[in-house]
Every structure is written in C-alpha cells, then in structure tokens.
Amino acid sequence: MAHIHLCWELGGGLGHAGRLKMLAQALLARGHRVTMSLRDLMHTHALLADLDVPKLQAPVWLHDAVGLPSPGNLAEILFRCGYLEPAALHGVVGGWRAMFALLQPDLVVADFAPTALLAARSMGLRTASVGNGFNTPPRGQPLPALRQAPAERLAASEARMLATANAVLAAFGAEPYTQAADAFLGGLPLLCTWPELDHYARDAAGEQWLGPNFVDEGGLAPYWPEGEGAKVYAYLKASHPAHGAVLKALVEEGCRVLAYVPEVAAGAPPPVVSERLLYADAPLALAPTLAAADLCVCHAGEATLAQALLAGVPLLMLPSHAEQFLTARRVAMSGAGYNAALLAPAADWRAAVRGVLDEARYGAAAQAFAARRQGFDQRRMNQQLRVLLERHLV
Incomplete structure (x- = not known):
C-alpha cells in the first residue's frame, strides 16, 4: 500500500480539515499509510482526535503583507503568503521540502496548499488536489476575479505570482508552471462541489463534479426551545x-x-x-x-x-x-x-x-x-476519491 500525505496550508475554519479527515478514513480502510500536515493543529484537535494518523504543523507564512489591496483573485491571496518575491517564498518551500524528505510520501494531496504542491513538484513527487470550486480554479484559464478590480491589475498580479513560483521551481531544476491556475491543482485536481455551488460558474459539462466533502458525523443532539414558532x-x-x-x-x-x-x-x-x-x-x-x-x-x-x-x-x-x-x-x-x-x-x-x-x-x-441531490452519499463519494487517487498512483 502507498504512503499518502494530506496537507492544508491556506484558509480558515474546519472545512479543510474535515474534508481531509473523511478522505483519510477512506484511505486507511484500504490499508494505505496516511500522514497529515495542518495549518492549525489547535483548532482542529477535537475534530481529528479520533483519527489515528501523525499530524504535523504545516509550514505556513507568518508575516503581514502591508499595503496590499483586498485580494481580487487567487494570485493576490498568495501575495499575502510569500509569493511577492522568490527570495521570500524559498523559506516556506524549504520547510515543505524538508518535511517531504523526512516523510518520503508516494503521493501529496493538497487542500488549498499551493506551496506544498510547489515543493512536491520541485522534488518530482506525485501530486493531487482536493477542494471546492474556490481553491480549485478552472484549468487552462486566467484566474477568475473574486471581486470587482481593474482587469490590468489582476492580469499583472497573476503574471507576478506565476513568475515567482516559476523562479523557485527553476532554482531546483523543476518544470515551470504553464499558467497560474496550475499552482493550485497539482497533477490530479479533484473538484469537490456541485455546479450549483461552484464559485466560478464554470461549464458544468466540462468537469467531474464529485460533490462537497464534509464531516457528517458527531456533534450534540439538537434541543430546541419550548413553545411555538419556526x-x-x-x-x-x-x-x-x-x-x-x-x-x-x-x-x-x-x-x-x-x-x-x-x-x-x-x-x-x-x-x-x-x-x-x-x-x-x-x-x-x-x-x-x-x-x-x-x-x-x-x-x-x-x-x-x-x-x-x-x-x-x-x-x-x-x-x-x-x-x-x-x-x-x-x-x-x-x-x-x-x-x-x-x-x-x-x-x-x-x-x-x-x-x-x-x-x-x-x-x-x-x-x-x-x-x-437525493441519494448523495458522503461515504460513497469518499470511496470515489480514494479510487481516483489510487489510479493516479499507478
């Protein structure tokens, strides 16, 4: 069986960790070895307490980006995470490379973890990504706008982010990205949403829609206030x-x-x-x-x-x-x-x-x-994810 490393770098809340937990359970049941690196170990501790896999702190950018406008696309989100200059990005990439050198995974699966994907690419490791529409942008297209912003600014930001990532890849003798979207997708992008919820309203016929991946177990039983009313x-x-x-x-x-x-x-x-x-x-x-x-x-x-x-x-x-x-x-x-x-x-x-x-x-x-969406089954969906990842390993 394979060693599969699941990682989460960017974004808040428990959704990313929950998605990786469900995937980890499907992989473990198949006999694979699973390790994880997480942006936030404290906030996710209770959610992942019953998941018996090594959980490591993900290498993340800790410095404030002063003077930047509200992000207008995914490239401008990455500007807040070290992607303004190659020299700044090298340190975080080095952290991921050191982790992968120690763990020796057969496959790196990223949930909004572009720097993990970049580091894995620099080492020749096989990669995949899981995520909803937001952090899984359409392949082969410019990064979609997240809000109204000058088109020239967004295009320049995308070009700068791509140049920064490719400069780091070149330093390690790795193949460059062709487009900025490649930095988020890995070798096998798995789109975990439905067309009705897709942030970018992409062509429904051109994608494999796996459905949202969330933790659907645990929690307190509901107890409503007495009386009448909705x-x-x-x-x-x-x-x-x-x-x-x-x-x-x-x-x-x-x-x-x-x-x-x-x-x-x-x-x-x-x-x-x-x-x-x-x-x-x-x-x-x-x-x-x-x-x-x-x-x-x-x-x-x-x-x-x-x-x-x-x-x-x-x-x-x-x-x-x-x-x-x-x-x-x-x-x-x-x-x-x-x-x-x-x-x-x-x-x-x-x-x-x-x-x-x-x-x-x-x-x-x-x-x-x-x-x-009647009949959607979370566990069946995770089994489908597991099968797709196993095929990617062959």
Whole structure:
C-alpha cells in the first residue's frame, strides 16, 4: 500500500480539515499509510482526535503583507503568503521540502496548499488536489476575479505570482508552471462541489463534479426551545458585526433558535438572552438538527450550507469573506437562500428573517435542490476519491 500525505496550508475554519479527515478514513480502510500536515493543529484537535494518523504543523507564512489591496483573485491571496518575491517564498518551500524528505510520501494531496504542491513538484513527487470550486480554479484559464478590480491589475498580479513560483521551481531544476491556475491543482485536481455551488460558474459539462466533502458525523443532539414558532438553526461567529442583531431579530420574529456561536461556547457572554434562544456548548449534529429546522442562518461555509440544502432547508447567509460571498451568491441565484452580504449591522434584520421564512419560493427552491441531490452519499463519494487517487498512483 502507498504512503499518502494530506496537507492544508491556506484558509480558515474546519472545512479543510474535515474534508481531509473523511478522505483519510477512506484511505486507511484500504490499508494505505496516511500522514497529515495542518495549518492549525489547535483548532482542529477535537475534530481529528479520533483519527489515528501523525499530524504535523504545516509550514505556513507568518508575516503581514502591508499595503496590499483586498485580494481580487487567487494570485493576490498568495501575495499575502510569500509569493511577492522568490527570495521570500524559498523559506516556506524549504520547510515543505524538508518535511517531504523526512516523510518520503508516494503521493501529496493538497487542500488549498499551493506551496506544498510547489515543493512536491520541485522534488518530482506525485501530486493531487482536493477542494471546492474556490481553491480549485478552472484549468487552462486566467484566474477568475473574486471581486470587482481593474482587469490590468489582476492580469499583472497573476503574471507576478506565476513568475515567482516559476523562479523557485527553476532554482531546483523543476518544470515551470504553464499558467497560474496550475499552482493550485497539482497533477490530479479533484473538484469537490456541485455546479450549483461552484464559485466560478464554470461549464458544468466540462468537469467531474464529485460533490462537497464534509464531516457528517458527531456533534450534540439538537434541543430546541419550548413553545411555538419556526425552528431556526444558527451557526454564527462573534467576529461578524451583525451576529447579535440577527439573533435578536430571530427572537423578535417569534422563532425558536438553537445557536452555535463558538465564542459563547468558549465562555464569552451571549449577545442576546431570551427563553426563545438556546446556545449549544459544542457543535451540533447537523443531520438531525437540520431535519427539524425551518431555516438555517450561517456564514455560507460549505459544510453547513451543503447539509442545509441536502435537507431542503432555506438559508439566510451572512458571508464574512470572498469565498463565502461567492458561495452565497450562487445559492441566492438558485433561489434557495438570501445573501445578506450587503446589509449593514443596523439594517432591518427582522424584515430579512421574515422574508426568507414567509416567502414560499425560498423553501420551494431548497426542497427542489434536495430532490436533485437525493441519494448523495458522503461515504460513497469518499470511496470515489480514494479510487481516483489510487489510479493516479499507478
């Protein structure tokens, strides 16, 4: 059996680690040796505690990039991670190369880990990538724009990022990338999403859509406030300036709210206190929670959003960054949710809540989405990933 190293370098939240956990379980069941390197060992500890594989700290960029504009494409995201100059990038690449020299993997699988892919390419290692549409850009095309920005700036940024990566590859005598998108894809890009959720709205006929990969097990059983009113599951972070206003609006609209706010679970004071609102002490089991819910309020993170849609539950989405905004925009286009990205913290959140709950079109679109994806099986999907990776090893 093969030694497969799974790595995560960029991005926040638990989605990347969850995707790699499910893949690791499928590979281990087949008898492969699995090791992991993770951007954040602390935040992922509980999620991965039952996964018996070596977990290492991923080499990551630790320095602030001062004076850069908000990223307009993936190249400008990499500018914040050492890709402005080859001399800066060499240090992080060296960390990955040292790790791979010690581990001697047969295959490196990257989840938003472009520097790991670059280091593996410099060593002649076989590579693959897993990820949703955001960090798996279309091959053979310019990097898509993440927000409105001058086309000349985006093209120049893409060219600079590609030149930096290729300068490092040349220093190790490795083949250069042809296009900037190659830096994110590896030898076998595996697109773990559906066309309806694809951030870049690429041609559905031209891709293999494997479906979203998320952890669908564990968590607390749901316990709803007593009484009448719509049941709302809310997964919100205190870093979003409107999280308290939204919870207050839900209560004032007569909803029964079961909320997971990580900061409150960690001991911070709750932003709203009401007998109609219960705060979970830990992440909830989403399948039974969403099976009983009438509405899901979240930041449009893929794992929560995909499971809500599979359950036919409409969404009120409060995206916090570009990736979530693009996802929320796609869901809004499908009619299954409302993208509240442009609402200010002092907006009329009661009207937004009322609209999604009372307008039948949101629920109907969510139910139609669930019907289209009926039969999607997370474990079968991970077995498919495992088979594709094994074929790539031959």
